Amino acid sequence: MTNNIVFVNYTQPDNSAVSGYAISVMYVGMSLGAVLLGPLADKFEPKRILLGFFLLTGIGCGVLLLFSEATPVLLLMASLGILGFGLGGNGTIFMKVVLSGLTPQEAGAGTGTYGLFRDLAAPFGVAVFVPLFTNQITGKVTAGAAEPTAAVESIHYLAIAEILCVALGIAIVALLPKRKVIKEI
Numbered sequence: 001m002t003n004n005i006v007f008v009n010y011t012q013p014d015n016s017a018v019s020g021y022a023i024s025v026m027y028v029g030m031s032l033g034a035v036l037l038g039p040l041a042d043k044f045e046p047k048r049i050l051l052g053f054f055l056l057t058g059i060g061c062g063v064l065l066l067f068s069e070a071t072p073v074l075l076l077m078a079s080l081g082i083l084g085f086g087l088g089g090n091g092t093i094f095m096k097v098v099l100s101g102l103t104p105q106e107a108g109a110g111t112g113t114y115g116l117f118r119d120l121a122a123p124f125g126v127a128v129f130v131p132l133f134t135n136q137i138t139g140k141v142t143a144g145a146a147e148p149t150a151a152v153e154s155i156h157y158l159a160i161a162e163i164l165c166v167a168l169g170i171a172i173v174a175l176l177p178k179r180k181v182i183k184e185i
Contacts, residue, residue, distance in 0.1 A: 001026055002126060003133045003158055004076060010137065010151035011069050018073045026080035033088025041093040050093045050173050056086030058166035064159035069148040091118065097176065133158045 001023055008018050033053065040049045060083025066075060095114055102110045133154050140150035 001080065002130050003155065004080060006130075006134060006137075007067065007071075007151050007155050008076070011071065011148045018076060021073060022076035022080045025077040026084035029081040029084025030088035030091075033085040033090075034092045035088075037085075037089045038092030038096075041096045046093050046097045047173060047176050050090065050097060051170060053086045053089035053093060054166055054170045054173060056082055057090060058086075058163055058170075060084070060086055061159050061162040061166060064155050064162070067152060067155050067159075069152055094118075097173075129158060129162065132161060 004022060008015065008022075012018060033056075037049075037053070060079055060081075063075065063079035063082065067079075095111070095118075099107050099110050099114065136154035136157055137147070137150045140153060141147055145153070
């Protein structure tokens with residue numbers, strides 16, 4: 001999200017409202033993913049649902065590869081909306097996967113530990129990916145590239161890095177054991 005704001009500022013400096021709308025779409029996507037599709041983990045194997053949400057997250061990152069110097073607002077919104085939908089579902093389902101192996105007595109402590117790591121993940125992602133993106137732009141501009149061109153090349157580089165992280169996440173989730181699903185009567 002932060003990188004999309006920076007991207008728009010470099011490529012469309014007269015259109016700062018674009019990033020605001022796109023960010024709103026991301027948060028709506030996160031809410032919908034958590035509320036509408038998160039409960040699927042109660043009805044189906046959570047690991048499979050989680051893999052589906054990881055794929056959505058990867059697709060949202062992959063849309064970044066379509067960005068150009070004149071990226072339309074709908075493409076920005078599509079990227080962040082799909083990414084938000086995937087992230088929203090991931091958060092809900094991750095908690096269910098993590099807590100599924102715990103006894104009710106341990107679940108309270110497990111919820112706190114899960115919340116701690118979840119709260120650490122977002123700042124860590126920002127601390128890694130924002131400098132990765134902005135340093136790429138700075139390096140390219142210093143080397144003589146125009147700012148919009150540097151922003152496009154950097155967002156593509158960032159998209160590849162994010163897709164690789166999502167692929168690693170998919171591989172890790174695929175290795176998790178299955179959980180038995182209890183069907184409601």
